[in-house]
Amino acid sequence: MRNSDKIRLICFILALCAALAYPVRKIISFEYPAVPPKLYLFETEIRDPYDPMRGRYVSLNFKQNRIHLPHKNMQLMEWRSGNQCLAVLEKNPDGTTRIADLVTDVKQVPSGKDFLRVKYNYFQWDYDKTNRKQQKTGVHIIQLPFARFYLNENLAPEAEREVQASTRKGQAHVRVKVYDNGNFAVDDLIVNGQPILERLRGKTAK
Amino acid sequence: MAEKAGMIRWFLEELPKLRESGIIDSGTEEKLQNHYRERLEKAPSPQKYFLLALSIVGSVLIAGGIILLFNYNWDMFTKTTRIAIAFLPVALGAALSVFTLTTNRSQAWREGSAVLTSAGTAVAIALLSQIYHTGGTLNEFMTLVLLLALPLVYIFNSVALATLYCVGLFMTPGGWSGHTPLPMLACLLAGILPFAGWHLVREASPYRIWMRYLAMGFALFAFIVFGEKYSIGLMLYTAGAVFMLASMGPRDKGDGMLRNPWLPASFLFLLILLSIGTCSGGRVFQIHTYSKTPEGILYFWLAEGAFLLLFVLLFLRDYLRKQVDFHRFMMMTLVAVALLGTLFEAYKADSVYMRLVMIVYMGVLGVTLLMRGCRETSMLAFNGGLLMCAILIGLRFFDADIGLLARAIGFIVLGLGFIGANIFFSRRLARAKTAEVNHA
Numbered sequence: 001m002r003n004s005d006k007i008r009l010i011c012f013i014l015a016l017c018a019a020l021a022y023p024v025r026k027i028i029s030f031e032y033p034a035v036p037p038k039l040y041l042f043e044t045e046i047r048d049p050y051d052p053m054r055g056r057y058v059s060l061n062f063k064q065n066r067i068h069l070p071h072k073n074m075q076l077m078e079w080r081s082g083n084q085c086l087a088v089l090e091k092n093p094d095g096t097t098r099i100a101d102l103v104t105d106v107k108q109v110p111s112g113k114d115f116l117r118v119k120y121n122y123f124q125w126d127y128d129k130t131n132r133k134q135q136k137t138g139v140h141i142i143q144l145p146f147a148r149f150y151l152n153e154n155l156a157p158e159a160e161r162e163v164q165a166s167t168r169k170g171q172a173h174v175r176v177k178v179y180d181n182g183n184f185a186v187d188d189l190i191v192n193g194q195p196i197l198e199r200l201r202g203k204t205a206k
Numbered sequence: 207m208a209e210k211a212g213m214i215r216w217f218l219e220e221l222p223k224l225r226e227s228g229i230i231d232s233g234t235e236e237k238l239q240n241h242y243r244e245r246l247e248k249a250p251s252p253q254k255y256f257l258l259a260l261s262i263v264g265s266v267l268i269a270g271g272i273i274l275l276f277n278y279n280w281d282m283f284t285k286t287t288r289i290a291i292a293f294l295p296v297a298l299g300a301a302l303s304v305f306t307l308t309t310n311r312s313q314a315w316r317e318g319s320a321v322l323t324s325a326g327t328a329v330a331i332a333l334l335s336q337i338y339h340t341g342g343t344l345n346e347f348m349t350l351v352l353l354l355a356l357p358l359v360y361i362f363n364s365v366a367l368a369t370l371y372c373v374g375l376f377m378t379p380g381g382w383s384g385h386t387p388l389p390m391l392a393c394l395l396a397g398i399l400p401f402a403g404w405h406l407v408r409e410a411s412p413y414r415i416w417m418r419y420l421a422m423g424f425a426l427f428a429f430i431v432f433g434e435k436y437s438i439g440l441m442l443y444t445a446g447a448v449f450m451l452a453s454m455g456p457r458d459k460g461d462g463m464l465r466n467p468w469l470p471a472s473f474l475f476l477l478i479l480l481s482i483g484t485c486s487g488g489r490v491f492q493i494h495t496y497s498k499t500p501e502g503i504l505y506f507w508l509a510e511g512a513f514l515l516l517f518v519l520l521f522l523r524d525y526l527r528k529q530v531d532f533h534r535f536m537m538m539t540l541v542a543v544a545l546l547g548t549l550f551e552a553y554k555a556d557s558v559y560m561r562l563v564m565i566v567y568m569g570v571l572g573v574t575l576l577m578r579g580c581r582e583t584s585m586l587a588f589n590g591g592l593l594m595c596a597i598l599i600g601l602r603f604f605d606a607d608i609g610l611l612a613r614a615i616g617f618i619v620l621g622l623g624f625i626g627a628n629i630f631f632s633r634r635l636a637r638a639k640t641a642e643v644n645h646a
Contacts, residue, residue: 001307001308001310002310005307008361009307011357011360011361012303012304012307012358012361014357015357015358015361016296016300018354018357019296019327020296020327020330022331022350023292023293023330023334026334026340027289027334030338146339148339149339150339184340185338185340186338186340187339
């Protein structure tokens with residue numbers, strides 16, 4: 001073995017360790033978190049697009065993407081368009097999730113509250129149709145960081161049909177594990193209180 | 207290199223004929239045979255390059271196939287099994303890499319190892335993101351993959367991975383779904399530049415020519431990412447001048463278009479830029495106020511500064527080698543004109559002055575190229591100058607308030623002049639060659 005190749009081998013091992021550090025750290029942070037994650041339910045509609053490399057998945061469209069915050073209007077958020085901000089999460093009495101506030105810094109998150117890093121899209125002014133006048137209030141349009149739920153290529157179209165029927169009754173939810181540092185992992189897609197895979201497999205078995 | 211091997215083979219076939227004709231004796235023939243056979247052995251064969259290309263394409267296809275294979279009916283495995291499978295390609299790549307390095311394998315193996323390990327890492331990250339449904343955007347994913355691939359480019363001296371890196375760079379800026387921060391994009395670009403620079407500077411590098419093509423990709427990336435942050439016109443003009451100046455050295459050594467792609471690319475690029483400049487004047491250096499931020503301006507000037515520094519270094523090198531001629535000087539003038547134009551535009555000066563400067567510049571460049579073509583009997587320089595003059599005259603025809611008939615006649619005369627000049631020049635070239643042969 002040449003001396004130059006020995007140096008290359010050492011460098012390669014170091015580079016490989018650095019490359020593996022990211023996925024390994026990710027697994028550890030998800031599997032062994034310091035503080036156990038809390039589960040949040042987000043109401044959603046789904047579509048079934050196709051990705052040539054990643055296969056079938058369902059695309060998620062959340063109702064929580066539109067947030068009305070009467071105390072924080074355009075003045076606060078306009079400069080953030082296209083940037084990241086933090087959505088403070090709260091649970092509704094029915095168990096679903098509500099975005100209680102949008103803040104720009106982790107220090108502004110009230111203690112004990114969970115948060116997610118979201119993309120701030122734009123501010124949409126309210127419009128009074130009767131007086132044909134733009135109001136001083138409006139909604140903040142954001143984008144939640146999870147937009148996909150991966151599924152078996154045979155099950156994805158079936159899931160879309162199944163959820164399309166259920167969303168009319170407003171009962172499709174994505175269950176998300178939210179960690180105390182703002183990390184998240186999509187746990188399951190729940191249709192009428194039942195995980196989607198269980199529901200679809202049950203249907204196939206019948 | 208393949209071109210040289212072909213020439214040596216042809217020469218070896220000629221040697222017996224030269225001996226039979228009595229031009230050389232058998233001793234000289236034997237010495238020449240030994241000398242050139244030795245050189246032929248050292249020259250890499252075209253088959254070697256073909257094998258290299260095949261191993262690169264093969265590695266990419268295998269990596270793609272592995273991704274698709276794992277995506278098929280994925281949910282039948284438990285989470286632990288899925289995580290283990292996610293790391294399989296990178297383990298395979300690592301094993302191949304260690305085998306390649308410990309057994310001193312050829313460059314084809316090294317290229318394959320680099321691509322496979324890098325693809326394996328990308329697969330592991332993508333699959334983990336899928337297993338935990340953590341989402342993310344393509345630009346975030348590509349940024350991470352490229353950062354992890356960068357050391358492998360250097361370790362394996364892998365031109366294939368550098369090429370894939372160049373392609374991947376264009377997926378990192380992001381779009382509607384999110385933007386990668388400018389410092390990260392600058393790091394990604396700056397990370398690969400020493401590798402490209404090393405191969406471009408080293409005359410013995412077998413990848414020197416290919417790196418000339420890749421360098422244009424890196425420059426294009428810089429325009430896209432940093433150009434619009436202040437004044438893309440200035441960056442385009444400077445980069446055009448840099449590539450033109452850099453192409454003059456290989457041109458003087460007799461490198462053809464394929465070996466010196468900077469020459470045709472930068473000539474066409476400057477032709478288009480100058481044509482736009484002669485029509486819109488100073489507005490070509492317009493400063494984009496809508497997307498201007500202090501950070502953006504800083505990174506624009508870092509990129510522009512890199513182009514300017516490169517220009518100065520190239521000019522200095524040519525000066526020390528006593529190669530500074532009129533056209534190199536013209537490139538320096540172009541950079542000065544672009545900087546001046548940007549300054550005028552910043553102070554909202556009337557753009558008509560810059561327009562006049564551009565017209566004069568294009569005219570002088572075109573005419574001097576024509577003269578150079580005639581003097582050096584170079585068809586390329588002659589036609590380049592002719593094209594530049596014809597476009598300048600044509601554009602002024604469109605500007606002027608001339609009737610259709612006069613315009614039509616003008617264009618016909620211009621076209622006939624173009625053809626006539628080429629016929630005249632071809633004959634002159636043929637006469638010059640005949641005279642050279644007779645003289646010999």
